[in-house]
Amino acid sequence: MSSYGAPSGRPRLADVAAAAGVSAMTVSRALREPHRLHPQTLKQILAKVDELGYLPNGSARSLASRRSRIVAAVVPTLSYSVYAGTLQGLSDGLRGAGFELMLGDSGYSVRNERSLVEAFIARGVDALVLTGVEHDRATRDLVVAHALPIAEIWDLGREPLGLSIGFSNRAAGRAVGKMLAALGRRHWGFIGTQPAREHRSHKRMEGFRKAAQEAGLRRPIDAFVENAMMIGEARAAAERLLCGSARIDAVFCANDLLACGLLQVAGEHGRRVPEDLAVVGFGDFDIASIVTPALTTVRIPGYRMGVVAAELLLALVAGEGCAASTVDLGFELVRRRTA
Amino acid sequence: MSSYGAPSGRPRLADVAAAAGVSAMTVSRALREPHRLHPQTLKQILAKVDELGYLPNGSARSLASRRSRIVAAVVPTLSYSVYAGTLQGLSDGLRGAGFELMLGDSGYSVRNERSLVEAFIARGVDALVLTGVEHDRATRDLVVAHALPIAEIWDLGREPLGLSIGFSNRAAGRAVGKMLAALGRRHWGFIGTQPAREHRSHKRMEGFRKAAQEAGLRRPIDAFVENAMMIGEARAAAERLLCGSARIDAVFCANDLLACGLLQVAGEHGRRVPEDLAVVGFGDFDIASIVTPALTTVRIPGYRMGVVAAELLLALVAGEGCAASTVDLGFELVRRRTA
């Protein structure tokens, strides 16, 4: 049939080539390896590129080169600010390298994560970022089978799929415990997400429990919430905890919002913070420094994790760097007024 | 040369076809229009797909079909929670439709926005979401030239590029002013981002000014910040405002974080809120209901904007729906304790 004319409407490599009086291949090089062209040729070509408003077709590029220049990331949720810093880090780390960011949220479900990973692999993404170290078996298999450069962030695990860039949630929980023990607190409580739902929250709890044990204290009393970002649930959990055991003198909350809920409820119950009750949050959200009294919490390297993941993955994709390595970015206890 | 064997390593349509004893085209159909196949054939093919772990090559699909099934979005920033709800809305709206989300942040710069749009068009995205209605001339041209389905969100403008899905920032500012006027406040202040940097904050200010004028009041006194999400800057601006004019009895802040900074500073200055000073924020962040006194603010449809944008764009891409329409999702004054 061969009805001549650009079927897609927009100019192709061949159009630029014709306009510049060179072959398509030369235009292709002008865009990717300009230094290898004769300056004069290059100049003419770029002029035509500009004139025609030519934009290379990413699909054709990916198909021919088998590289998409896309990095995909899966985070548990896009709502709230929890992973916002990390996303910004990824975006910043990718910027300038000519890579695009493809994004999906798993809703804290490994099954959703798996289907996202599947979709991303089908899209031919060059690298993948996953949150946490707990994945579906199928997810692991997919990543391995496709030899996909991958970074797991926001936690550290025993058997990384590739790069591991984060901090130890368990160590963080333990550090909080140690601090409370040093402060002489002896009756601890914990507010966090249902263990089954959120592995990282759970690990903070485990670390906290371990610290209790090490300090010779009884196991902290738990209060769980469904959604750790709903202030209403936070308050309800706080009520349960405070009503359930009047002796509690210290509570570790798996995030700062939970801690703020507790702060409110404690006030309503006439419990002074930190005198009667020490409160420690997690995440160092904006609210932490704003509430009264200012919240003692754990600061984590959200932005850094994104940047480092992007940089290391880019190196991997470029053939530099090593496929497996663990980067512990640590965490930081931020002492304010509540503990 | 034609060295036989899958050059990419992974199974292709042809491999599945061979395994199932049908043509490649039939396998292709099995994946996209299963209902058009003989159930028996379909079943065999899907079995082989599963067995081989076949995943279609997205680049090849896009190249052949000229559709990428990717929607791209540009937001001003990924940090903080401001656009988090919107991103979640987009993600939710796209989920299930088999579309992926590609994301970029402009850093509040129209130039960055333009280069992102360029990159997205080169990637062949099927639709585009932009934040706000102020864009580079080149951005508008690109979108128009490529007839790209587009939605502008988080504001409403006079000449939409396509879909317009948001609320009137000006009307919101005005509504706040009207409320304060009704409360008998007569000396107003405003804290927000430098006008040149953030159009939407600026429009809220304009609406607020207009309300002052309509109420026969003097123009509100301004205090600007560079970064509206830094509590330090918020406090500094609040200091300036409060020290500069002792008569101020009401302040509208372009976001809730700014309002929280003001709350702190007001307290330190011994100004009672709301008795001496009414404070109104914007955005209804988590902090709004947590601070003391709880913040009166403006709630905006962040999540809804994302969902609706996704849905309408998907309809457009599918050939349904109309390319241009404005959806005013409105805003809501949330009266708490500070005004």
Add this chain to the structure above:
DNA sequence: TTGTATGCGTTATCAA
């Protein structure tokens, strides 16, 4: 309901 021929727009490879 299934298959055949062809093209999507680019890059890898090799040659000049």
Add this chain to the structure above:
DNA sequence: TTGATAACGCATACAA
């Protein structure tokens, strides 16, 4: 330094 040719893996259009 530049060009010719052949994939890349799939879907469109049409035929059977």
